[in-house]
């Protein structure tokens with residue numbers, strides 16, 4: 001007995017922000033510069049241990065291209081957690097993240113835990129467009145937790161998923 005507690009998690013965000021790359025970094029520990037755009041959605045699983053409990057993530061990695069937007073509810077319905085991803089080098093992707101947060105908060109229950117991930121922080125020195133403080137302020141005002149991540153270097157990727165698992169256990 002004593003299997004893992006299952007947790008449905010959905011990744012949402014504009015095309016090219018690094019949703020698949022974050023999922024693949026977390027699940028496989030690798031990164032591809034030539035990661036292809038997702039078609040429809042991809043499904044991955046990964047189990048983590050938090051405070052002696054096994055949490056199995058069922059991860060729906062959605063496609064960010066606009067033509068797939070109407071599919072998103074199939075993936076976020078029934079999810080316990082969502083990661084809304086933007087790219088710190090793109091203000092447009094940050095605006096898109098706001099609209100995903102709005103949609104999630106309208107369409108899902110109040111118990112859904114939402115993380116806001118500012119990805120590609122490895123590019124911050126040269127091409128940052130979204131200030132960390134601005135994103136933190138937005139996250140605070142909307143009851144989200146915020147982290148800057150890099151799927152490329154792995155920075156904060158474990159931390160992101162571990163924090164979600166901890167929040168799930170607390171709920």
Ligand code: GTP
Pocket residue numbers: 013014015016017018019020021022032033034035036037038039062063064065119120121122123149150151152153
């Ligand atoms: P869709 O599936 O089209 O919605 O895109 P996505 O959000 O899944 O983005 P994807 O993971 O395919 O990454 C898009 C591009 O950004 C790829 O060339 C990745 O290699 C690159 N990329 C992803 N994460 C990072 C990162 O943290 N840093 C850098 N420098 N590049 C990244």
Ligand code: MG
Pocket residue numbers: 019020021036037038061062063064
């Ligand atoms: Mg993808």
